Amino acid sequence: MTSDFFYPQPGGVESHIYQLATKLRDRGHKVIIITHSYQTRHGVRYLTNGLKVYYVPFFVIYRESTFPTVFSFFPIFRNIIIRENIEIVHGHASMSSLCHEAILHARTMGLRTCFTDHSLFGFSDAGSILANKLLKFTLSDVDHVICVSHTCKENTVLRAALDPSMVSVIPNAVVAENFKPDPNAASKTHITIVVISRLFYNKGTDLLVAAIPRICELHPSVHFIIAGSGPKAIDLEQMLEKHMLQDRVSMLGPVRHEEVRDVMVRGHIYLHPSLTEAFGTVLVEAASCGLYVVCTRVGGIPEVLPSHMTVFARPEEDDLVNATSRAIKEIRMGRVRTDKFHEQVKSMYSWTDVAERTERVYEGICRGERVGLMERLKRYYGCGVWAGKLFVLCVVVDYLIWVLLEFLFPRSNIDIARGWPRKATRIGEGSTRRDRSRRREEVLVEEENVRN
Amino acid sequence: MPLHMPAPTPHRLSPPRLTTPTTDITNPAWAQQNPLPIDHRPPRAPSPRPPTNTTTTNASSSSAPRIKKRKPWRKLLWVKQDYPDNWVDPTFLSQLQRNINVHPYDFYSLVADSTVIVQHLSSVVIFVTSFIAMFKERVSPVSVALVSTALTVAGWVVWDMGWEKREKVVRGIREHRRRGNGSGSGGGVNGSGGVSPGVGLGLEMSGRGESGGGGSGGDGGSYFPPCPSPPPSQERGAADGSSGASAPDSPVKKHRTDPLDAGDNTSTSTATTTTTASTTTTADAEADRKSQDEQSYILREQRSRRLKTAKSTLLIYFTLLGLSPILRSLTGSITDDSIWAIATWLFLANTLSFDYGSGVEVKFPASLSTNAAITSSVVLASRLPSEGDLPPNTAHVFSLILTSIQVFGLFPVFRRYLKHVSWGLHVCLTVVLVLGAAGGLGAVVGWGWAVVWVLGVVGGMGGCGWWLIGLQKYKNEIHGPWDPARPVIRRQWE
Numbered sequence: 034m035t036s037d038f039f040y041p042q043p044g045g046v047e048s049h050i051y052q053l054a055t056k057l058r059d060r061g062h063k064v065i066i067i068t069h070s071y072q073t074r075h076g077v078r079y080l081t082n083g084l085k086v087y088y089v090p091f092f093v094i095y096r097e098s099t100f101p102t103v104f105s106f107f108p109i110f111r112n113i114i115i116r117e118n119i120e121i122v123h124g125h126a127s128m129s130s131l132c133h134e135a136i137l138h139a140r141t142m143g144l145r146t147c148f149t150d151h152s153l154f155g156f157s158d159a160g161s162i163l164a165n166k167l168l169k170f171t172l173s174d175v176d177h178v179i180c181v182s183h184t185c186k187e188n189t190v191l192r193a194a195l196d197p198s199m200v201s202v203i204p205n206a207v208v209a210e211n212f213k214p215d216p217n218a219a220s221k222t223h224i225t226i227v228v229i230s231r232l233f234y235n236k237g238t239d240l241l242v243a244a245i246p247r248i249c250e251l252h253p254s255v256h257f258i259i260a261g262s263g264p265k266a267i268d269l270e271q272m273l274e275k276h277m278l279q280d281r282v283s284m285l286g287p288v289r290h291e292e293v294r295d296v297m298v299r300g301h302i303y304l305h306p307s308l309t310e311a312f313g314t315v316l317v318e319a320a321s322c323g324l325y326v327v328c329t330r331v332g333g334i335p336e337v338l339p340s341h342m343t344v345f346a347r348p349e350e351d352d353l354v355n356a357t358s359r360a361i362k363e364i365r366m367g368r369v370r371t372d373k374f375h376e377q378v379k380s381m382y383s384w385t386d387v388a389e390r391t392e393r394v395y396e397g398i399c400r401g402e403r404v405g406l407m408e409r410l411k412r413y414y415g416c417g418v419w420a421g422k423l424f425v426l427c428v429v430v431d432y433l434i435w436v437l438l439e440f441l442f443p444r445s446n447i448d449i450a451r452g453w454p455r456k457a458t459r460i461g462e463g464s465t466r467r468d469r470s471r472r473r474e475e476v477l478v479e480e481e482n483v484r485n
Numbered sequence: 486m487p488l489h490m491p492a493p494t495p496h497r498l499s500p501p502r503l504t505t506p507t508t509d510i511t512n513p514a515w516a517q518q519n520p521l522p523i524d525h526r527p528p529r530a531p532s533p534r535p536p537t538n539t540t541t542t543n544a545s546s547s548s549a550p551r552i553k554k555r556k557p558w559r560k561l562l563w564v565k566q567d568y569p570d571n572w573v574d575p576t577f578l579s580q581l582q583r584n585i586n587v588h589p590y591d592f593y594s595l596v597a598d599s600t601v602i603v604q605h606l607s608s609v610v611i612f613v614t615s616f617i618a619m620f621k622e623r624v625s626p627v628s629v630a631l632v633s634t635a636l637t638v639a640g641w642v643v644w645d646m647g648w649e650k651r652e653k654v655v656r657g658i659r660e661h662r663r664r665g666n667g668s669g670s671g672g673g674v675n676g677s678g679g680v681s682p683g684v685g686l687g688l689e690m691s692g693r694g695e696s697g698g699g700g701s702g703g704d705g706g707s708y709f710p711p712c713p714s715p716p717p718s719q720e721r722g723a724a725d726g727s728s729g730a731s732a733p734d735s736p737v738k739k740h741r742t743d744p745l746d747a748g749d750n751t752s753t754s755t756a757t758t759t760t761t762a763s764t765t766t767t768a769d770a771e772a773d774r775k776s777q778d779e780q781s782y783i784l785r786e787q788r789s790r791r792l793k794t795a796k797s798t799l800l801i802y803f804t805l806l807g808l809s810p811i812l813r814s815l816t817g818s819i820t821d822d823s824i825w826a827i828a829t830w831l832f833l834a835n836t837l838s839f840d841y842g843s844g845v846e847v848k849f850p851a852s853l854s855t856n857a858a859i860t861s862s863v864v865l866a867s868r869l870p871s872e873g874d875l876p877p878n879t880a881h882v883f884s885l886i887l888t889s890i891q892v893f894g895l896f897p898v899f900r901r902y903l904k905h906v907s908w909g910l911h912v913c914l915t916v917v918l919v920l921g922a923a924g925g926l927g928a929v930v931g932w933g934w935a936v937v938w939v940l941g942v943v944g945g946m947g948g949c950g951w952w953l954i955g956l957q958k959y960k961n962e963i964h965g966p967w968d969p970a971r972p973v974i975r976r977q978w979e
Contacts, residue, residue, distance in 0.1 A: 153967035183560045187578050188967040197577060201570035204562040235969055243974045309969035312562075331970045336562040349973035381563040390570055 038126055039068040039086065043290050045314050046126050046151050049205055054084055056388030063452055065117050067110070069093065069131055083453035087113055091131065101130035101167075103427060107138050107434055112442070114142065116450045121395055123147040124171075127154070127164065133171040140174050140409065141431045145398045148172060149179040149203075150189045153311050153332050165192045166417070170424050173412045176398035179203050179391065181312040182333030188311075203390045204337075205314045207321055209379035211291075214323030215298040216372065223254040224361055227300030227324065229293055229315060230307065232263030237306030237329060242268050243350040244306070246276045248357050255361060257282040260296050297322040301371070302360050308348055310334050316343075321378040323371045327360045329353070342374055406432060582964040589957065595950035600915045601841045603942055604900055607918035609832055609858075610938070612892045614925030616865055619881060621929070626869065630884035637891045640899045641794075647906055648790070805886055809879035812886065816867045824864055831861035835893065844905060855893050862889030 038046045054064040064084060069091035070076070078086045089109055092100040113119070122139035124132030127150050136146045148171065154161045172178060172193040178200045180186040190197045219225060226248075230236045242265070248255060259269065259282060266284070273279050288296055293315075297303065303319035305328040313334050316326050320342045328334050330345040344363075346356035363369050413424040555567050558574045568574075618624040816824065835858040840851035866882040904911040919942050927935035 153969075155968050156963045182562055184966050187581070187965060191578070191581075191963060191965075197573040198571050202562070203570055237970075237972060239974055240972045306972075308972060309967070311967075329970065332967055333562075336560055339561075339563055347973075348970035350975055351973075394570070 038129060039066055042071065045205070045312075048290065048314075049149075049151070050125055051080075051084075052206070052208065052384045053388060053391060055082055056384045057392065058082065058084060060388055060392060062392075063117070065113070065119070067113060067131070067135065079453065085117075085453065089131075101134070103134060103137075104431060104434055106131065106134045107431065108438060108442075110135060110138050111142065111435070111438055112447060114139070114144070115444055115447045118449060119144065121145045121147060121398070123149065125149045126151050127168050128152065133167060136171050136175060137428070137431060138435075141428070141435045143403060145395075146175045147177045147179065147394060147398060148175050149181070150185055151181055151311055153185060153188050153309055154192060156191075166420055169193045169416050170413070170420070173416055173424070174404070174409050176401060177201065177394050179394060181205050182336050184333040184336065185311040201390070201394055203387055203394075204382065205312050205317070206382040206384045206387045207314065207317045207378065208384065209321050209375065209382075212294050212297070212318045212321035212375075214321075214372065214375050216323070218295075218298040219301055220256070220299075223256055224252070224302065224364055225256045225258060225300040226302045226304050226357070227258045227260075227297055227319070228304050228306075229260045229288065229296060230305065231261050232265040232269065234265065235308050236263070237308045237348065238263070238265035238268065240306040240329075240348060240350055240353055241304070242272045244353045244357070245282060246272060246278065247350075247354045249276070249278055249281055251354070251358060252361055255281070258285065258296060258300055259283070260285040260288040260293070262287040293318065294322055297324055300324055301364050302327055302357070304357060305329070305334075306348070306353060307331060307334070313337050317378060317382055320374045323374045325360050325364055325369050325371055327353075327357050339377075341369070342377075578965075580966050584960055584962050585964055586962060587957070587960050590950075590954050592950050592954060595953060596946050599946045599949065600912065601900075601904070603946060604915050604918050605836065605839055605841065605897070606942075607915075607922040608892055608896060609836060610922035611918070611925050612862075612889060613832070614922070614929045615888065616862075616885065617929045618925075619869055619885065622870055623929075626881035626884035630887050633888045633891050637895055640896070644899055644902055645791070647902060648787070801890070802887075805883055809883040809886075812863050812866055813879050813882040814867070816864050819867070821868065824868055828861045828865050831857045831864070835861065839897070844901065858893035859886070859889050862886050
């Protein structure tokens with residue numbers, strides 16, 4: 034299995050990979066993660082539960098994405114794959130070039146591949162067109178695709194021109210134990226609205242900036258807690274100064290994922306004004322903490338939570354204010370049983386369930402017959418008038434590189450890594466610092482198989 | 486639970502095309518087994534066979550026995566459904582929208598819009614042909630300059646007559662913007678009263694207009710339809726007897742205090758009348774003053790404007806006259822071939838970068854275009870035959886550059902104005918220009934070329950419009966719930 038972004042960088046994809054890998058390990062699979070090296074972290078590391086992570090040195094260009102070199106990753110990737118006896122490569126996140134390369138090379142080496150898409154893309158701007166073409170390239174020859182929501186599936190099927198039956202929908206999950214409600218933490222006297230999001234345009238911070246003063250004006254007893262950082266933080270602060278709301282809106286700045294729960298339980302309502310969202314794990318986390326959720330009806334958000342936990346708004350300032358007012362009223366009247374949310378969410382989403390469903394996908398793709406080089410070339414050729422030929426060229430070169438590597442570094446000379454002993458005592462984090470470069474980007478290569 | 490396999494031979498989904506409306510991707514039946522057209526791809530080999538039975542150990546709902554009559558599938562993630570993860574429901578992609586933002590073009594409006602381009606091309610052709618005529622010494626440069634100057638002066642007279650109207654447009658736009666901001670800021674400051682300044686201003690405007698039109702006040706006042714110019718601060722200044730030269734800052738704020746001041750001064754309104762009544766009466770009185778004031782204001786403006794125009798005309802004229810010898814010899818040492826190439830490229834740059842879209846409110850559109858054309862004429866000027874070596878005769882250089890300034894600097898302004906004022910005149914001007922260019926081509930190059938030119942213009946106008954409409958069928962915009970939403974925000978501050 035292959036995946037994309039990983040710790041130490043925090044984020045939804047990262048925790049998805051970690052949780053999924055852990056649960057798959059618990060189910061008896063061997064899982065390793067390949068990512069690009071981070072500033073403080075490179076080489077091989079074992080996480081505390083024996084999860085092995087390869088931090089491969091790579092040049093990072095933008096937002097933790099590596100520079101797409103197509104072929105340069107192949108030698109080390111092949112080495113890792115052979116060392117670890119990998120059978121399935123599972124890539125995560127369409128913005129990671131490491132993931133795309135891993136899938137390409139894995140197919141060249143005749144492995145099974147799977148891809149999980151975590152994000153939504155439009156079809157209009159140049160960046161999306163390029164990303165979609167790249168996605169089409171990778172997904173032309175992949176065994177199965179997993180999407181985190183039905184909307185995401187529709188999007189991916191359109192973007193990569195896939196057969197919809199080879200796309201499964203497996204949502205994200207939360208570790209419900211980490212998001213327990215605390216009825217005593219929230220203020221009894223006034224209602225607190227929590228906002229936790231990176232402060233970017235696509236997270237709807239502009240809506241937030243416009244809505245907060247109006248909500249504060251309508252409801253004099255409402256307080257806000259805003260956590261997160263980003264380029265739009267300055268707008269928020271300007272708004273606070275302009276409307277003198279410093280004593281009612283507290284900005285916490287960036288918050289670590291472990292602390293999110295402690296922030297959430299201080300509030301009654303979670304406000305999520307995002308403009309696009311494939312799944313919105315944070316909504317589930319908030320509901321799990323017993324917060325009433327006010328969110329915009331965009332992307333996959335309407336699929337995530339049942340209607341008694343959420344108030345939906347259109348992504349408009351007026352409607353957001355109305356929806357928040359409705360939520361405040363409901364909370365004041367005590368009509369929402371937020372205390373029951375935690376148990377409900379716990380029964381809805383669990384990583385064990387996700388791992389089980391993912392495992393089923395793996396079983397499915399292992400059953401399919403292997404595809405020859407010519408068949409693969411045919412698939413790539415169909416990608417487009419010009420792109421198809423370019424893709425075919427890439428695949429042929431990749432194949433030749435593979436043959437060359439088999440000749441230069443024969444399989445027999447590569448040692449097989451020993452697996453992490455089951456139920457062993459904790460050894461701690463071992464790291465072999467072989468890699469020099471301090472770059473980030475990631476791929477988690479996880480392998481399933483080896484049922485011991 | 487087995488993975489779902491809807492079609493016996495799975496296929497790749499080709500992106501929806503407008504040209505193939507029969508393969509409607511939004512058709513619910515599609516997801517089941519309608520064979521889809523395959524764009525370039527060979528059919529995909531059967532996907533991996535899904536497991537027929539599960540080996541799940543956990544007792545979650547996944548291995549529930551299949552019920553005969555299943556509940557309908559719902560597009561939700563939080564509920565455990567008795568469907569496989571890769572289930573393709575008939576509602577799949579039902580929210581897909583295509584080409585919602587596309588508005589079909591109308592052929593005749595496209596042709597009408599292309600007249601602007603034709604006008605500019607024609608004026609370039611006219612200029613080039615007149616240069617060739619000078620170059621071949623078939624026309625005297627001075628006569629060309631005289632003709633173009635006469636036309637320019639005539640155009641200026643027309644343009645000057647329409648100055649007030651144009652000013653109104655410009656000021657109206659500015660006022661509109663400012664009012665938008667003003668009301669917005671008002672809303673931000675005191676919440677509920679946010680809309681009132683704007684509305685109040687609008688009412689007052691209309692009231693003023695009526696009284697101005699039917700009332701006693703104005704010899705000239707009725708001529709001007711209601712407009713928020715000049716800014717209220719000036720009216721007030723005039724009413725107080727001062728010079729009326731106070732700075733027009735923040736008209737909205739001024740305006741709010743306006744009715745009170747006016748009420749004090751004119752004493753027509755009593756303290757007992759309601760606010761609305763006082764507003765209307767003051768508007769009446771105001772209109773009187775306003776019309777007189779506006780009249781004098783306009784006259785004053787007109788005089789100073791004409792003086793300014795005359796001054797800058799003379800300045801340009803004499804500067805050009807003085808520079809002519811230098812300009813003549815500036816590119817004299819460059820070979821003919823280079824000159825023709827440079828001039829061609831500069832005219833191309835002029836045509837391509839010309840601002841075809843802007844209206845009358847733009848003061849200096851597309852400076853690159855204008856500069857390219859004038860540079861081109863400077864370059865060309867050195868090729869004109871100079872009679873008599875000493876002292877060098879610079880009349881032709883002067884004439885050519887003067888003509889180019891008129892054709893490329895001033896004429897576009899006039900064309901914009903004419904289009905704004907009257908569509909009929911605009912069409913007439915277009916026809917005249919095309920025929921003039923044809924005449925120039927005929928006289929200088931050959932009548933065959935003139936015919937080709939006219940046919941090319943007509944064919945181009947029709948053909949390009951038709952082509953653009955024909956290309957619309959390839960338009961394929963996809964919208965759906967995955968698109969980032971556009972936030973709707975009422976701007977509260979700038």
